[in-house]
Amino acid sequence: MGTAPLKSFATWARTELIKQVGARIATVLAPSSSERVENTAAIKSLETAVKAAGGEAAGRAKVADKVAYTWFNRIIALRFMDANGYTGVGIVSPHRGQVSGQPEVLADAKRGVIDTDIVGMRTAGTITALLDGTRRSADPQGEAYSLLLADYCHHWHRSMPFMFEREGDYTELLIPANLLADDSVRARAVAVLTEEVCHDVEVIGWLYQFYISERKDEVFAGFKKNKKAGADEIPAATQLFTPHWIVRYLVENSLGRLWVLNHPDSHLVNQMEYYIAPVDEETDFLRIGKAEELTVIDPACGSGHMLTYAFDLLYAIYEEQGEAPSDIPGKILTHNLYGTEIDRRAGSLAAFALTMKARARQRTFFNKHIQPNICVIEPISFSADELDFLVTKDGDKHAEEAFWNQFAEADTFGSLIRPNRSLTSRLADHLATLEDHDDILRADALDWAQYVIEQAEYLARRYAVVVANPPYMGSKQMNARLSQFMKDEYATGKADLMTAFMIRGQELTVLGGSWAMIGLPSWMSLKSFEQLRRDLLQTQRIASMVHLGRGVFGSDFGSVAFVIGNVVPSPTTTGVYRRLFEQHVEVRAVTTIENLFRDVDYHRFEVAQADFAAIPGTPIVYWLSEKTRGSFAAGKPLSEVANLRQGLATADNGRFLRQWWEVAATRTAFSCTSREEAAASGARWFPYNKGGEFRKWYGNQEHVVNWEHDGAEIVAFKPRSVIRNPGTYFSPSVSWSDISSGEAAFRRYPQGFIHDSTGHSGFGDPRLLDQITLLLNSRYVMEIMKVVAPTLHFHIGYVGLVPVAEGIRALSTDAMGRLIETAQDDWDSAETSWGFERNPLITLRSSTGGNLD
Numbered sequence: 043m044g045t046a047p048l049k050s051f052a053t054w055a056r057t058e059l060i061k062q063v064g065a066r067i068a069t070v071l072a073p074s075s076s077e078r079v080e081n082t083a084a085i086k087s088l089e090t091a092v093k094a095a096g097g098e099a100a101g102r103a104k105v106a107d108k109v110a111y112t113w114f115n116r117i118i119a120l121r122f123m124d125a126n127g128y129t130g131v132g133i134v135s136p137h138r139g140q141v142s143g144q145p146e147v148l149a150d151a152k153r154g155v156i157d158t159d160i161v162g163m164r165t166a167g168t169i170t171a172l173l174d175g176t177r178r179s180a181d182p183q184g185e186a187y188s189l190l191l192a193d194y195c196h197h198w199h200r201s202m203p204f205m206f207e208r209e210g211d212y213t214e215l216l217i218p219a220n221l222l223a224d225d226s227v228r229a230r231a232v233a234v235l236t237e238e239v240c241h242d243v244e245v246i247g248w249l250y251q252f253y254i255s256e257r258k259d260e261v262f263a264g265f266k267k268n269k270k271a272g273a274d275e276i277p278a279a280t281q282l283f284t285p286h287w288i289v290r291y292l293v294e295n296s297l298g299r300l301w302v303l304n305h306p307d308s309h310l311v312n313q314m315e316y317y318i319a320p321v322d323e324e325t326d327f328l329r330i331g332k333a334e335e336l337t338v339i340d341p342a343c344g345s346g347h348m349l350t351y352a353f354d355l356l357y358a359i360y361e362e363q364g365e366a367p368s369d370i371p372g373k374i375l376t377h378n379l380y381g382t383e384i385d386r387r388a389g390s391l392a393a394f395a396l397t398m399k400a401r402a403r404q405r406t407f408f409n410k411h412i413q414p415n416i417c418v419i420e421p422i423s424f425s426a427d428e429l430d431f432l433v434t435k436d437g438d439k440h441a442e443e444a445f446w447n448q449f450a451e452a453d454t455f456g457s458l459i460r461p462n463r464s465l466t467s468r469l470a471d472h473l474a475t476l477e478d479h480d481d482i483l484r485a486d487a488l489d490w491a492q493y494v495i496e497q498a499e500y501l502a503r504r505y506a507v508v509v510a511n512p513p514y515m516g517s518k519q520m521n522a523r524l525s526q527f528m529k530d531e532y533a534t535g536k537a538d539l540m541t542a543f544m545i546r547g548q549e550l551t552v553l554g555g556s557w558a559m560i561g562l563p564s565w566m567s568l569k570s571f572e573q574l575r576r577d578l579l580q581t582q583r584i585a586s587m588v589h590l591g592r593g594v595f596g597s598d599f600g601s602v603a604f605v606i607g608n609v610v611p612s613p614t615t616t617g618v619y620r621r622l623f624e625q626h627v628e629v630r631a632v633t634t635i636e637n638l639f640r641d642v643d644y645h646r647f648e649v650a651q652a653d654f655a656a657i658p659g660t661p662i663v664y665w666l667s668e669k670t671r672g673s674f675a676a677g678k679p680l681s682e683v684a685n686l687r688q689g690l691a692t693a694d695n696g697r698f699l700r701q702w703w704e705v706a707a708t709r710t711a712f713s714c715t716s717r718e719e720a721a722a723s724g725a726r727w728f729p730y731n732k733g734g735e736f737r738k739w740y741g742n743q744e745h746v747v748n749w750e751h752d753g754a755e756i757v758a759f760k761p762r763s764v765i766r767n768p769g770t771y772f773s774p775s776v777s778w779s780d781i782s783s784g785e786a787a788f789r790r791y792p793q794g795f796i797h798d799s800t801g802h803s804g805f806g807d808p809r810l811l812d813q814i815t816l817l818l819n820s821r822y823v824m825e826i827m828k829v830v831a832p833t834l835h836f837h838i839g840y841v842g843l844v845p846v847a848e849g850i851r852a853l854s855t856d857a858m859g860r861l862i863e864t865a866q867d868d869w870d871s872a873e874t875s876w877g878f879e880r881n882p883l884i885t886l887r888s889s890t891g892g893n894l895d
Contacts (some may be wrong), residue, residue: 045248052252054113057226059110062218067092067102070215076125079673081215088212109216111253111387112207116195119205119394121231125240128401128408131157133194134221134228141233144222148187156190159660160197165716166190181219188217205395206418243395243402244286250391251283260709270521273421277385280539281344281511282595287636288560288588288603289351291316295339295605297352297507297555301359304330310358315638318586319649321616326609328506328554328879333359334377338507339500339550341457342543343381343416346392348509353399354380360538371400371410373739382500384456389418417500419457425725428487434472445469449494454524456547458531458539461498465492468494501550504678508550509556512543534574534738539568541565541574548582551608555587560603565588565707566662567832576658584617584651587664588639591623593630601758609764611651619664621645658843663829670825673845683850684804684814687836689731689797689859690747693762698731698748702876710746712876713794714772718750726750728772738787738819740865742779744874745798764799770802771796775803776815778836784835786827788818790862802838812855816848 044076070077070085072093078085088105091553095104117134124135132146149157149568153171156166171177172186180183192214196784199206221228239245257278261271271279273694294314302308303324306770330336336356336420340348354377360370362732375396383389396414401407424432432440445465452459473495478485516523517537528536535541563569578584587604594601598877622638622645623630640642649664656675657663663671680686692698709727720728727746734742748755756763775791780800790811797803804814813884817823823844872879 043725044847045252047064047234048239048245049252049255050246051230051247052495053256055230056110056113056253056256058227059114059218060106061378062215062220063110063113064102064106066216066219067106070212071102072730077215081211084211084215086217091212102600107449109213112213113216113218115255115387115390117228117231118204118246120194120400121228121235121851122240122243125235125237126398126402128193128398128474133191135232139238142224142229144183145187145190145228146182147190148222151186151190152183153833154448158583161190161193161250165193169267184219184222187222188214191217191221198297201411202394202397203437204390204413207390210726232535234450239884240379244396246391246398247283247347249283251344254278254281258443258760263861265519271515271519272521272524273384273451275415276454276515277388279519280342280515280616281385281388282511282514283345283562284511285594285632286347286351287316287464287595287632287639288590289347290314291603291639292558292560292605293351295356296509296558299555299585299605300330300506301333302327302480303327303334305362308362309478310355310362313358314556318620320619322614324558327607328552330506333363333365334373335503335506336378337380338378339380339382339505339511340510341382341501341508341546341550342512343392343511344384344511345390346381346395346416348511349379349381349392350399352509352697353396357403368404368406371404371407372410374415375400375412380417380500380505382417382419382457382497384419384453385417389416392416415500416701417497419449419452419459419497419501421452422452422494423447423495424489424490426489428484430485432469432473432487432491437468441465443717444497444787446491446494449456449497451523451527452497453528455527457501457550458527458542458548459501460531461502463502465496466498466502470499477633504552504555505550506552506555507549508555509559510547511560512547513539514562515539522705524791534577536572537568538562538564540777541571544574544578548606550579555608556605557608558603558605560594563602566602567659567829569659572659574656575662578606579611579651579655579660581610583609583615584616584662586620588620589622589664590626590635591630593635596630606769613650613652615651617651617664618650619647619649619667630690658830661829661832662718666825666829670822673826673847677845677847679842680804680814680844680846680878683846684806684810684840686775686802686804687767688841689766689770689798690753690756690768691764691766691799692756693759693764698759699732700746701744701874702727702729703744703874705746710795713792715793716746716772720749720772721752728796731777731791731795731797731803732776733774733781733798733801735779736782736787737789737869738865739815739861740789741869742789743791743795743869746817747872749796766799770803770805773805774808774811775805776802776811776842777803777816778818780836782833782834782836785820785824788839789865790815790858801842802836804861807853810851812858813848813850814852816853816855816858817850818844 055771069075088211091105095101110187120134120235123129124132129543131150134145136143137146151169156169169186172179172182187559195206199208210404218227220226246677260281261275294317298314298317329563338352343349353374356374357370373573379396381392383392393414393416429443429446432446434437445462448459473491476488478488515538528542532542534546535545544559547559551557565574583606585605585607589603590601590603592600621711622637649666653671654660654662658674697855705727709725710728711720711723714720714723727745728749730745730747732745772794774793775797776788776796777784777791778788824845830843869875871882872878
């Protein structure tokens with residue numbers, strides 16, 4: 043599906059609809075508007091909504107944004123149904139086969155054909171009067187069409203209240219005025235959403251992502267200004283539409299895999315193109331007898347992409363079970379599929395998409411009035427008086443009050459809220475005994491309490507399969523309340539919403555079931571997720587993982603999809619891992635990545651899960667050879683072989699540091715061997731190892747530091763300055779820069795240097811330092827560094843994890859002198875080196891007798 047036209051249409055439609063709805067608000071709220079006389083209740087409702095949204099211009103803008111989206115939703119939903127022949131008559135579309143022209147329902151009305159089972163008799167009379175000129179209007183056809191459109195929306199509300207919701211009496215009052223124009227949103231929707239495009243309900247999800255794309259840009263621009271995300275920002279910041287083949291991988295290897303494990307003779311595997319068969323025979327899995335037991339939830343369902351494909355797979359499963367085709371869609375929506383979402387607009391689209399899936403399979407499905415199990419998690423809270431009659435007389439009052447108010451910030455926390463299962467059941471029974479006694483306020487509170495129970499039931503139960511593309515948001519973008527919630531509730535995954543959802547996914551999965559997600563690969567290696575990995579490797583079984591590299595979501599930072607069984611792994615548990623890239627920095631098209639997956643031999647690894655636990659930090663480094671993974675168990679960490687230390691932090695380099703040529707040579711000492719010798723020298727400036735650019739073996743010797751009188755001025759600058767490990771100052775070392783733009787580079791420094799906090803250094807006897815330098819600059823260690831230091835930050839703690847074999851002291855250092863000499867000659871060839879003697883061009887000229895040809 044080409045998405046460029048969809049994006050162009052959706053972003054334009056948002057701006058156009060907001061403008062038109064805003065103009066309608068101004069018109070109907072004008073003091074002398076006819077609507078104030080003819081639609082008094084609607085005007086009052088609109089004024090209340092504007093006031094609640096902030097009043098004046100701000101309130102009107104928020105209402106305009108909300109209503110604009112309502113009409114966008116309705117127009118694209120009606121066009122989708124028109125294109126598929128579900129509406130009987132074109133509500134927003136011309137006659138079938140035509141790509142432009144007036145809506146069919148209006149053209150019929152102009153001929154006197156109005157379906158009075160849908161359009162009320164009184165409204166039909168008004169429409170007829172407008173069209174035959176007996177009722178005066180500045181825009182008779184436009185007014186007639188608005189009345190038709192409103193009544194058809196009311197009609198479809200009966201089957202799909204989630205899409206054609208009655209948000210307020212003012213929604214129809216604010217119908218955009220120019221829907222009959224050739225360049226209207228309606229007309230462009232017909233042109234873009236061709237019948238071919240509307241064969242796949244996936245188009246609805248793409249339109250939603252594109253519709254909110256400008257809002258997403260606004261939120262990310264705010265992040266750059268250090269603004270934090272709360273309930274208003276999270277949906278736009280975290281909505282990402284997953285490519286269909288990855289959806290298929292996730293669903294086929296969780297839902298499909300569970301069915302196949304239970305039914306080894308199933309033919310389902312023949313239609314699962316992205317299925318990865320188990321390496322070994324599996325016996326520990328959830329036992330499923332009937333298809334109805336395959337409950338699936340997407341706890342961050344968005345527009346329902348995961349669930350719509352799960353519908354297709356479940357349909358095949360029910361067919362295999364021998365169910366009548368006419369019964370299958372209803373059974374799937376009733377028994378199998380569930381979704382939760384904090385964004386009402388996305389949740390409406392998910393429910394609509396599932397309904398369209400069911401209607402495509404069953405012609406009379408709309409008549410069944412079956413509602414998809416999509417729960418938009420609403421923020422709900424109760425006052426002290428309301429809580430008094432909601433709590434039981436003999437229960438734990440504190441626990442029950444917390445239960446009733448657990449959704450107070452649900453529009454921020456969403457599915458991460460963990461309702462107590464036993465309390466949910468008990469308070470549901472208690473709520474059924476309460477009556478409102480004709481008290482309107484109490485009746486309202488009871489309605490909201492019932493919705494709390496419904497939300498809690500979605501989140502308290504366990505499912506056979508959990509599948510999701512969870513929201514991604516790092517802790518830096520979270521507001522204070524969300525950040526604290528994450529620390530309190532999801533300590534091992536607190537650094538990102540994504541990892542908190544991984545924990546939640548496991549909790550929502552019944553023992554023996556499967557959970558599958560796509561996320562950022564950061565959790566696989568970063569230290570902040572170490573405990574998360576340890577817990578996962580000890581309690582869960584990784585069935586398969588697809589490491590996707592960059593490009594799945596555009597110019598992103600890479601992603602990884604995985605399927606995990608909620609089963610304690612055995613020592614021999616082996617998973618299948620696919621690495622679909624060569625260089626992680628390369629951005630590739632989604633289809634390119636998919637084709638690499640289809641090449642079954644491309645970067646396929648089968649790794650025993652227990653092997654990861656033997657590596658420091660337990661990173662998921664499936665691509666390492668068995669021998670390399672084993673080196674961690676066989677060798678000692680470098681930190682136990684050499685004395686690795688950080689050094690001085692002056693806290694004011696402008697004051698205490700200079701380039702060596704900026705100070706007098708008579709006040710500089712280049713080769714002191716100890717602090718005592720340096721103090722006795724009377725010098726002020728001493729060589730300073732500050733890290734620096736990528737250079738191996740030798741170099742980056744250009745700074746000096748004021749260490750006169752044993753660093754008296756820097757000592758006096760405490761506590762801002764930090765003098766770490768002064769006992770290693772002036773000793774020979776192997777050193778490296780804390781941060782690099784690529785690989786780490788290790789250098790030897792002679793005696794005489796003070797090392798900086800970013801010039802990390804190792805100390806020991808000179809021969810051992812030579813051997814360590816040779817090892818650290820090897821290709822082997824470069825690969826190891828990708829494991830222990832997965833970012834470009836080569837902290838001393840990471841480097842200290844490099845495994846060193848017992849035979850390190852037998853390593854020949856014959857080449858070391860030549861390597862250092864070559865690197866030193868290169869460094870000293872520049873006039874900025876204190877070892878510079880002669881320009882290399884002059885030396886070359888002299889050696890060739892003055893001829894450089």
